[in-house]
Amino acid sequence: MKIAMPVDDKFMDTSICISFGRTPYFLIYDTDTKEGVFLDNSAVASQGGAGIKAAQTISDNKADALLTPRCGENAADVLKAADIKIYKTQGTSAIDNINAFVDGKLSVLEEIHAGFHKHGEK
Amino acid sequence: MRIAVLSGKGGTGKTLIAVNLASAAKTSAYIDCDVEEPNGHLFFKPEGIEEAEIAIKIPSVSEELCSGCRICVDFCKFNALAYIKGKLKIFDEVCHSCGGCVLFCPEKALSEKDKVIGKVQRGVSDNVAVSTGILNTGEASGVPIIKKLLNNSMIEEETLTLIDCPPGSACIVMESIKEADYCILVAEPTLFGVHNLQMVHELVKLFDKPHGVVLNKCLEGENPAEIFCLEKDIKILGRIAFDNELGTINSNARIAVRENEKYKTMFSSLLQKVTREVHHETVANS
Numbered sequence: 001m002k003i004a005m006p007v008d009d010k011f012m013d014t015s016i017c018i019s020f021g022r023t024p025y026f027l028i029y030d031t032d033t034k035e036g037v038f039l040d041n042s043a044v045a046s047q048g049g050a051g052i053k054a055a056q057t058i059s060d061n062k063a064d065a066l067l068t069p070r071c072g073e074n075a076a077d078v079l080k081a082a083d084i085k086i087y088k089t090q091g092t093s094a095i096d097n098i099n100a101f102v103d104g105k106l107s108v109l110e111e112i113h114a115g116f117h118k119h120g121e122k
Numbered sequence: 123m124r125i126a127v128l129s130g131k132g133g134t135g136k137t138l139i140a141v142n143l144a145s146a147a148k149t150s151a152y153i154d155c156d157v158e159e160p161n162g163h164l165f166f167k168p169e170g171i172e173e174a175e176i177a178i179k180i181p182s183v184s185e186e187l188c189s190g191c192r193i194c195v196d197f198c199k200f201n202a203l204a205y206i207k208g209k210l211k212i213f214d215e216v217c218h219s220c221g222g223c224v225l226f227c228p229e230k231a232l233s234e235k236d237k238v239i240g241k242v243q244r245g246v247s248d249n250v251a252v253s254t255g256i257l258n259t260g261e262a263s264g265v266p267i268i269k270k271l272l273n274n275s276m277i278e279e280e281t282l283t284l285i286d287c288p289p290g291s292a293c294i295v296m297e298s299i300k301e302a303d304y305c306i307l308v309a310e311p312t313l314f315g316v317h318n319l320q321m322v323h324e325l326v327k328l329f330d331k332p333h334g335v336v337l338n339k340c341l342e343g344e345n346p347a348e349i350f351c352l353e354k355d356i357k358i359l360g361r362i363a364f365d366n367e368l369g370t371i372n373s374n375a376r377i378a379v380r381e382n383e384k385y386k387t388m389f390s391s392l393l394q395k396v397t398r399e400v401h402h403e404t405v406a407n408s
Contacts, residue, residue, distance in 0.1 A: 043201065046199075046200075046201055047199050047200055048199075048200040048201060048216060048218075049198075049200045049201025049202055049213065049216045050201065052201040052202070052203075052204050052213060052216065053201040053204075055204065056195070056201075056204045056205070056206070059204075059206055059207075074213055074216065077211070077213075078204045078206055078211060081204075081206040081207060081209070081211060082206045082207060083207075
């Protein structure tokens with residue numbers, strides 16, 4: 001299966017990015033072939049709705065699961081429609097999280113935040 | 123004659139000044155553009171209220187017509203649309219109502235529907251026609267409500283109109299002062315007050331609006347806001363003292379001009395001064 005995660009750099013030793021929608025890159029990892037592909041996140045400079053666009057990218061790349069430290073409600077809405085399960089990352093290493101996911105040690109992300117899209121808009 | 127009252131932060135006295143100037147006039151209109159938390163109506167307690175809902179346009183999809191081309195998804199700068207598993211998802215609260223997705227859809231699968239974001243109330247309080255804009259909680263922008271408040275044909279050129287602006291210097295304030303003939307900037311006598319005054323001062327200069335400052339809550343001794351006005355050569359229209367009696371009347375949601383002859387005289391003279399300034403500006407610019 002294919003799993004996606006927001007990452008800070010384009011190499012396998014990278015760390016998980018704290019933001020899903022505004023992450024610079026995504027790592028799409030295939031647990032069967034054990035190969036990873038890095039994608040630029042085109043949503044990073046969005047005026048708004050970055051989470052929606054990022055979730056669209058994850059869906060278009062046929063990921064089955066997303067590993068992320070957190071996720072906003074609009075992104076979660078898109079991911080749900082795309083049948084992509086969201087798991088909460090542990091620690092910062094991408095590889096450790098891939099291994100933890102394969103070993104069934106990551107739990108489903110329960111806490112969906114309300115997003116930052118309404119702040120300061122006066 | 124449209125006079126906007128603004129300040130860089132809340133609580134400086136915009137509503138105090140707008141409400142009392144409107145009350146001091148023979149007849150006037152008061153328009154509360156602080157649509158996120160309008161409070162002028164608490165003072166005026168207007169009667170004979172008429173309400174009108176304000177709606178914006180948001181897209182709606184006909185799934186039979188949608189071909190999944192994603193032109194709308196790619197077009198939207200706010201990412202209000204996503205295309206997932208053969209279905210278009212629309213995020214109403216992310217949409218900024220530009221209408222672009224509807225225009226670009228090659229299948230005519232998108233149409234516009236109304237979404238109510240708030241309302242406008244109109245009523246009368248003695249000599250003052252009171253209009254209030256109310257934005258529903260959680261909505262992104264009050265601009266459509268302010269547009270409706272200020273584009274009303276009831277507001278005639280010759281009517282003295284006080285526009286009570288939202289605090290700050292963002293889009294909704296720009297919308298509120300756009301058609302104003304004159305701007306009154308209200309400032310507090312603190313360094314923080316100076317910072318906020320500077321923000322709105324830059325804004326009115328950018329909009330090329332004639333303007334002057336009312337120094338509110340004045341105490342004995344040095345007034346940083348006054349020093350700022352003198353340095354920048356900004357017209358000082360008046361000074362309102364830090365006055366327990368005025369504060370008490372105001373905090374009880376009563377209108378000082380209607381309660382006490384002393385305040386009637388004070389605000390009438392401020393109104394005269396502002397009116398003279400507006401005429402002076404009109405003559406100078408014609």
